[in-house]
Amino acid sequence: MPYVANTDQDRRQMLERLGLERVDELFADVPESLRYPELQLPAGKSEFEVLEELRSVARRNSAASDVRSFVGAGAYRHFIPAVVPFLSSRGEFATSYTPYQAEASQGTLQSIFEYQSMLSALLEVDVVNASHYDGSTAVAEAVLMSVNVARGRRRDVIVSDAVHPYHREVVRSYSDRIDIRVRGDERERTAGELASLADEETACVVVQYPDFYGRVPDLSGVAEAVHEQGALFVVHVDPVALGLFRSPGSLGADIVTGEGQPLGIPVSFGGPYLGIFGCSKSLVRRMPGRLAGQAYDKEGRRGYVLTLNTREQHIRREKATSNICTNQGLMALRAAIFLAALGPHGLREMATLCYHKTAYAVRRIAELRGFAVHEEADTARFREFVARTPIPAAELVERAQAYNVIPGVALSRFDPQRTHELLVCVTELDSRADIDRLVDVLSRCHEGNAA
Numbered sequence: 001m002p003y004v005a006n007t008d009q010d011r012r013q014m015l016e017r018l019g020l021e022r023v024d025e026l027f028a029d030v031p032e033s034l035r036y037p038e039l040q041l042p043a044g045k046s047e048f049e050v051l052e053e054l055r056s057v058a059r060r061n062s063a064a065s066d067v068r069s070f071v072g073a074g075a076y077r078h079f080i081p082a083v084v085p086f087l088s089s090r091g092e093f094a095t096s097y098t099p100y101q102a103e104a105s106q107g108t109l110q111s112i113f114e115y116q117s118m119l120s121a122l123l124e125v126d127v128v129n130a131s132h133y134d135g136s137t138a139v140a141e142a143v144l145m146s147v148n149v150a151r152g153r154r155r156d157v158i159v160s161d162a163v164h165p166y167h168r169e170v171v172r173s174y175s176d177r178i179d180i181r182v183r184g185d186e187r188e189r190t191a192g193e194l195a196s197l198a199d200e201e202t203a204c205v206v207v208q209y210p211d212f213y214g215r216v217p218d219l220s221g222v223a224e225a226v227h228e229q230g231a232l233f234v235v236h237v238d239p240v241a242l243g244l245f246r247s248p249g250s251l252g253a254d255i256v257t258g259e260g261q262p263l264g265i266p267v268s269f270g271g272p273y274l275g276i277f278g279c280s281k282s283l284v285r286r287m288p289g290r291l292a293g294q295a296y297d298k299e300g301r302r303g304y305v306l307t308l309n310t311r312e313q314h315i316r317r318e319k320a321t322s323n324i325c326t327n328q329g330l331m332a333l334r335a336a337i338f339l340a341a342l343g344p345h346g347l348r349e350m351a352t353l354c355y356h357k358t359a360y361a362v363r364r365i366a367e368l369r370g371f372a373v374h375e376e377a378d379t380a381r382f383r384e385f386v387a388r389t390p391i392p393a394a395e396l397v398e399r400a401q402a403y404n405v406i407p408g409v410a411l412s413r414f415d416p417q418r419t420h421e422l423l424v425c426v427t428e429l430d431s432r433a434d435i436d437r438l439v440d441v442l443s444r445c446h447e448g449n450a451a
Contacts, residue, residue: 011023064077064267067401067404067405067406068404068405068406068434068437068438069405069406070405070406070407070408070424070425070426070430070438071406071408071409071425072214072383072384072408072409072423072424072425072427073164073212073384073409073423073425074135074164074166074212074259074261075261075267075270075273076240076261076262076267076383076425076427077267077427077429078240078262078264078350078427078428078429079350079428079429080264080265080266080338081264081338081341081342083337083341084264084334084337084338084341085334087333087337088330088333088334088337092107093107093108093111093330093333094330102305102306102309103303103304103305103306106303106304108329109292109304109305109306110292110304111329111332111333111336112130112131112290112292112304112327112329112332112333113292113293113294113304114336114340115128115130115131115332115333115335115336116128116129116130116291116292118335118336118339118340119239119276119278119335119339120278122239122242122247122339122347123237123239123242123247123248123249123256123258123276123278124247124248124249124250125248125249125253125256125278125279125280126278126279126280126281126284127278127279127280127281127284127287127291128276128277128278129277129278129287129288129289129290129291129308130289130290130291130292130327130329130332131260131274131275131276131277131289131327131328131329131331131332132257132274132275132276132277132288132289132328133273133275133328134259134271134272134273134274134275134328135164135167135236135257135258135259135260135261135273135274135275135276136164136166136167136169136170136275137170137275138236138257138258138259138275138276138277139163139167139170139171139206139234139236139257140167140170140171140173140174140175141174141257141275141277141288141289141322142204142206142234142236142255142257142277143157143171143174143175143180143182143203143204143206143234144174144180144288144322145255145279145283145286145287145288146203146204146231146232146234146255147180147203147204148286149203149232149283149286150203154200154201154202154203154230154231155179155180155181155201155203156180156181156183156199156201156202156203157171157175157180157181157182157183157202157203157204157206158183158184158194158197158198158202158204158205158206158231159171159182159183159184159185159205159206160184160185160189160191160194160206160207160208160211161184161185161186161187161188161189162188162207162208162211162212162213162215162217163185163206163207163208163211163212163236164208164212164236165212165414165415167208167236168182168185171206180203183197184197184205190217190218191207191217191218191219191222192218192221192222192225194207194222195222195225195226196225198225198226198229198231199229200229200230202226202229202230202231203231203232204226204231204232204233204234204254204255205222205226205231205232205233205234206234206235206236207219207222207234207235207236208235208236208237209235209236209237209238209241209245209248209251210238210241210245210381210382210383210384212384213384213385213386213423214358214381214382214383214384214385214386214423214425215376215379215380215381216241216245216379216380216381216382217379218379219235219248219251219252220251222251222252223251223252223253223254224252227252232254232255232283233252233253233254233255234253234254234255234256234257235248235251235253235255235256235257236256236257236258236259237256237257237258237276238258238259238262238382238383239258239260239262239263239276240262240263240347240350240351240354240383241351241354241382241383242347242351243344243347243348243349243350243351243352244348244351244352244355244382245351245380245382249278254279254280254283255277255278255279255280255283256276256277256278256279257275257276257277257278258275258276259273259274259275259276260273260274260275260276260331260332260335261273261274263334263335263338263339264334264335264337264338264339265331265334265335272328272330272331273328273331274328274331274332274334274335275328277289284308285308287308288322289322289327290306290308290309290327291306291307291308291309292304292305292306292307293305293306293307293308350428351382353427353428354382354383354426354427354428355380355381355382355383357426357427357428357430357432357435358381358382358383358384358385358426359381360426360432360435361385361424361426361430361435361438361439362381362385364435364436364439365387365424365438365439365442366387368439368442368443368446369390369443369446370389370390370446371387371388371389371390371442371446372387372388373385373386373387373388374386374388383425383426383427384423384424384425384426385423385424386411386421386422386423386424387408387421387422387424388420388421388422389420389421389422389446390420390446391420391445391446392410392412392419392420393408393410393411393412393419393420393421393422394410394412394413394419396410396422396442396445396446397409397410397422399445400441400442400445403441403444403445405437405438405441407422407424407438407441407442408422408423408424408425409422409423409425410422410423411423424438
């Protein structure tokens, strides 16, 4: 389709409809000093010079594989079988894109269908869509979907303070200009206490499972309490943890979201990642995103179709359920290959290793002088935990880098008041010797401060 520029007459008609005389008036709300800033860019450089500059910048960074890293907080190092990058990097997959006549791309549709099927079994929900941009946008889309299900009559959203801080920021960004009120995360509350906040104005209650701090909350009875108020129960999950703990579907979740990065996707500077989104069959017509399905022709041959495709770039624009059209098809393919390679037993073994190694790290750090790990009765921890530190956690992280160790994430990064708390992450890739090394480095950094 050729590009046709606006004519002068087109521009005049649009300005008349807007009640304006000049295009400049469209920018009247932007302070004049900011409209045409002087960029003061340096003189241009040759290609060789630019490449050398980029290399010098890159050398300042350390790859996660080059240091002993215990950083998590939403992006995790896990073992990725060689078959995952080998198959997903084949040209047929790496360069493919679902065309508008989707059925012409049977391979892409089949890989999406397989991804949906495996995630649906893992989450124990009726339907999983063809992937979202990332975990944050999946949570935000679940909030919008809940309000749409209530046809706008319910505009309160209750979100746990233990949902990832970045996810909550994205939810607020989505909600800010469309009169959706986000509450519940002003202070720490259990899932049951969050459910008790729901009323006739509540569209949904959102919790994370396991939560941002690695705790596995007790969600028994929460769905029932939320449903009594006519609201939807949204659970944001860690897919690896579901190899060991109960599924959100079995706990009564109406909508399930998640970050698919742990499923065969490297940390990779923060992206691209994969947004998981599933729901019950009764809500499927309100679900954002594509849905690939399986069908048969009149001769009984199997094929794949886009069963649901009400996106904004198609004819139902004004009725679109989402304004994000990105389908992370390549990342969904990696997740599908990863899950197929590991199988149910492999995923359970990975989750079990994470669980036991986390418990070992908790025990060792709790034994250190000046350090403490808050014990919570009947609360399991998965892959992450919060350690209280004798010196500011940010300072501890900086000192530990001299030993080629990154001990975790200082929680002051997310909450300035939490200066002496460190979020530590342990996965199946961390050996007992690695954890002992972490404990030794923490001890050295503290003792150095005392000296």
